[in-house]
Amino acid sequence: KLDAAAKVSAMEVSPTHIKCEEKHNSNTATVCANAYAACIAAFVASTGFFHGYDNAVVNDVFTMPSFRNMIGWPEEDNAEVAFWEGFTVNGFNLGAAVAAVLAGHLLVDRHGRRPALKLGTMLFACGGGLQASAMNQLMLIFGRLIAGVGVGITSAAGPAFISEVSPSQIRGMLVGVYQNNVCLAIVFAALLNYFVHDLAFGWRISLGLQVALGCLVFVGLIFVCETPRFLESKGRSSEALEVLTRLRAGNRDAAKQELTEVQDELAEEQQTGEAAWSEIFTTPFFRNVVLIGCLVQFFQITTGINAVVSFSGTLFKALGISGIGPSLVPFIAFTVGNGVGSFFLVDRAGRRVLLLYGMITMCITMLVGGAIALLAHDPTTGEIQSAAGVVIVAMIVTYMFAFGISWGFGAWLYISEIMPLRVRGKAVGLCTAVNWGPANVLSAFMTPQMISSPMGPGGTLLFFGCVCLIVIPFAATCLPETKGKSLEEVVPLFRFSGWSGFRHFVKGNLKGGLGFTGELSVDTCSTETGSYES
16 A cells, blocks of 8 residues: 555556546446456455454454453453453554555565565464464463564555556546455454354354455465566566566557556656655655645544454444344445446545535544443443433444545555655655554554443543544545545645744635635745755
């Protein structure tokens, strides 16, 4: 999701737009004509399954009697158990955070997408093996750390590989398959956990499946080619042309033309250069847009999504809700929302509209669900009325759908589109580090503590509803619309400096997501930036 996300956006964003009906027909024909490339990209997109599965599988493992007996946890959560639950989840988050930030530059760009995918896949399998064979908490956490490193690497290499081998007409769709696999893995993990919940080794089956997934994908990667873009970047032009010709159904002329475009892009990147870290923090225009990007990634997690994905089993148990329906339906809603948003709405309704109204819906559902959980809770029995439970589940399902249709994929797409070319790699990497690091770590530690505290599940939902409430004005005032704009048109929307520039930036966004535009913005930009280049 790092440099890869930036490259995806750079290839996807174009000033030329066609009608949705024509695009659909064209995409169908392109998939048929480039079946080999589509199959290769779809197979690599299966690495998205790693991300969703390992992040979600602990959800119900924490509630399995056999697991709690092995670890030595009591039947009901307390502060100590909540701490170890957060620590276990964060083992994965920390490994993924470090690997995702470093893998893009040190591994994916230096040694290739294919070797990086193979390494990440094997680490995922090894981490899964350690988790499944764990005899104590520390062994489990170490296994999740190793698996997290593997997922961090594949999350950097996977989207990059897909974007570089896919035909331009269906690139967005195939990259969307990667994200959709993340959602499908969450659904699959919930379903598997339900069926093995009461087995003596049920938790080992759930965690051990990662070994089979990793080994299967590793074997398939042996037969996958390296990307033409990476081969060209290393001066292996003839090999790049041969690979690209195969990917374009044997059309050598089309492959030559596309390779020429790749060579031009690489030359432009070398000419533009890459900003130093100090330049990102000292140049106002870079600093402002990077700060907005970091906040987008921070709010994506801290508005409650990981509380539901990683701790919904604990949450529902505390609410007295059980059954396959409550365990599975929220994640199905998440998957459906992600598909609807990424494949149908984002290029029609726009990024800003989805992010703003998605957050409003998330806020309402969390507040309503939390209020009902508190009001319907019986302090003597510790249970809630069945009707109230149905409403709470409905609110969580609606929340998951709203997140999937907006912030689930939209946060990643948005940061890849708004970053200036000169700081794109480092900026997207920094935003991703905020997501995997502070946001995920904070959420993973706070959620179980809140559920097991006097706040309970109702107070936890209210807390995240209040966070969503804070994010709504941020989305309304700080997120310009980027739909239909080239990269060169997006950068000026954020080119403001000082409080006066920020006020104008806010006013432009309140007028319809226009950002820092208008006559004032032109005058301010010319006086403050001089010959500034994006």
